[in-house]
Amino acid sequence: MPYVMVQIPNTPAVPPPGPLSVPTSADVARLAGVSRATVSYVLNNTSAVRISEPTRRRVHAAAKELGYVPHAAARSLRAGHSRMVLMPAPNVPVGALYSQFISELQWALGRLDYTVVQHGTVGPRGDEAARAWAELRPVAVLVPGAGLGPQGVALLKRSGARAVLTLGPERVEGAHALLMDHESVGHRAGRHLYARGRRRIGVVVPEEPGLEAYSRPRLEGVRRALRDTDATVAELPLAYSEESGARLAERWSALGLDAVFAYNDEYAMLLMRTLQDQGIGVPGDTAVIGADDLMLGRLLRPRLSTVRIELPSARDLAALVDRAVRDPAAPPETHELLGATVVHRDSS
């Protein structure tokens, strides 16, 4: 004989024991002897509704006793929106400068009551990753670097993102752009070296994958600075290892360069060391300039010249995100962040 399973709606005969099941607002309601609606009102301090003080206390007590934590997904499903700002987690080793910036940005957005999540993306292609990001229905997406194309932006917006901001070398259709003009970093370096009388100029290009987005524009910037001059530019692949540095230094006299822009301060330190070990004088034989203005550079001897990059203030950027979220219809803004300035020390 077939039997029928009868499920009593919303009221299991025995409350499921212990840590086996996660407490819900219904559990809190049951324990407090009120309805789920009341629980919701109390825990969210809904001002449109007055709940008596004894009831409030019972609800709070019940919630604490059960260790109740609201379910963010359920809440935002119901609400139709969240306050999640999504950023892809960097998948290349990223400098101290940048991680610091991320931290500050998180803090600043937190002040505005946003929650920042960094999503660990598998593939390097932004437009595919955009799909994974869109599944989380973030209210805003902040994408550093290149890789996100117009269709990625469109996908995110169709999925409810009220603002998409890119932080990178070029504008992307439909997104607010914070142009980090790495080309101008190279340009400043090239102009500086030229002004110092150098004419045969090398540019370090890191061999580590994932840095092309920065190294290419920097190289192009140097090229542009020296176009229509009597100076020449040589591209110098270099991995961040002593061996690679030594190999480059050995070839140095054959290269006949009198100056080098070393991509950043860390590569500059590596190169300076290996040049000095080869008996090549800095800045006498070869001038060296880095970028990023790390503490590191000030500690080297000779002190390292560098191109300092002014990152946008985290608070300003957070405010921009907030404005964009509040007014999604506004046309995408473009901000030029050209804070590249040469800090001339002793190595150039």
Added chain:
Amino acid sequence: MPYVMVQIPNTPAVPPPGPLSVPTSADVARLAGVSRATVSYVLNNTSAVRISEPTRRRVHAAAKELGYVPHAAARSLRAGHSRMVLMPAPNVPVGALYSQFISELQWALGRLDYTVVQHGTVGPRGDEAARAWAELRPVAVLVPGAGLGPQGVALLKRSGARAVLTLGPERVEGAHALLMDHESVGHRAGRHLYARGRRRIGVVVPEEPGLEAYSRPRLEGVRRALRDTDATVAELPLAYSEESGARLAERWSALGLDAVFAYNDEYAMLLMRTLQDQGIGVPGDTAVIGADDLMLGRLLRPRLSTVRIELPSARDLAALVDRAVRDPAAPPETHELLGATVVHRDSS
């Protein structure tokens, strides 16, 4: 006369136009002329159900046309679980070593089909933050550093986390522990300096907030190494700036130290530079040893001695997370990650 609003369930008279609303599976179903169930079957390749090829194609076409992206929150709400592994985003400037490790871990967990989310926490207190993490109902939580207490762990578990792992100086009740034994880092350094004949030993303690979790154990390790010997230990507060370094160096002869463990390689570089600028010989007058074995140290002259820290392999750690998730009932494991070894170069 009162009027009644009749809402036709699930079938708005006019499909909402354009990008105003986010397409749902119901929209896909309507466009493809099938039911929502069928859409779900097709898009998830449900093997228990056979769907005719023409239907599949219609569904896929409709999904693509609408730019449909499934709603992760709704899905995991229904499913009752997610594959999200949550980590707090570091809120202190963290070394290159560590960011590299995070990247690899994300990749390794991605291979196991987990999604890693770094949550930007506001307060530094882990137990309060735990509540915010719990709202996201992650399947596992991976917490570096100290700050998460037993009640934080309990809260996360009650909220459905099948595994909580801490990556830090000490065990936490209820969580799997990967003990990063910073005390032994200090111990190795102290023993090394003692063996090299040094007796008046300084230990740099960074003044930057947030690093105490690491600097305290390292200091204690040195103390332990030198207990019951004729050596003395002096605590040296130092901020990561040239001025702070210079101030410390000026006091140096008054301090009468013949060796120093400089917290890590970066602080060691700072200190070495300011000592040398004061005419204090390294290692002649004062031996210096750092930690972390950064490239940086090999490029200094004298080459920097250091304590190398073996981080666990990201793949192993990912596998551990996976095991813990699969078998939440298993008792918490404790893994000692004592990979601290002295790399003796020229500065000590």
Added chain:
DNA sequence: TTGAAAGCGATACCAG
């Protein structure tokens, strides 16, 4: 092979 419907957890209407 496809469709109808229940329900995951939380919120906000409306009625009592």
Added chain:
DNA sequence: CTGGTATCGCTTTCAA
């Protein structure tokens, strides 16, 4: 002041 209930988007039995 409080409770019932529809709803968000999706998956998954159960029926047809």
